Amino acid sequence: MNNLLIPEVVDNINYLPYNLQKQVLNYVKQLKKTYENRMLGKSLLNFAGSISKEDLKIMTEVIEKDCGQVDLNEW
Structure with missing residues (x-):
């Protein structure tokens, strides 16, 4: 993994107040979890x-039959 951005990120985070640093940390943790x-x-x-x-044939037939149909009384 290429870690060339880490020093730049850390340098920029150092200028942020504590509450914003926490936001960055939470965002990075969420990105990591998603990844x-x-x-x-x-x-x-x-x-x-x-x-x-x-089953694929049935699914195809249902999609072709029902998709694009609008039930105006549904709502």
Whole structure:
């Protein structure tokens, strides 16, 4: 991992008041959590073929039939 930005980030955070430093820390923690929990595209390949052809056909038919339909009385 390229850590060239860390010194610049730290230098800029040093100029912020404590409450803003806490905000930055919380934001970085949230970014880290999101990054660690992401699902990589490669991992989705594990699911390839897990839906039967029959179920895919049913799903396709329902999508083609019902998508784009508006029920004006729904609301």
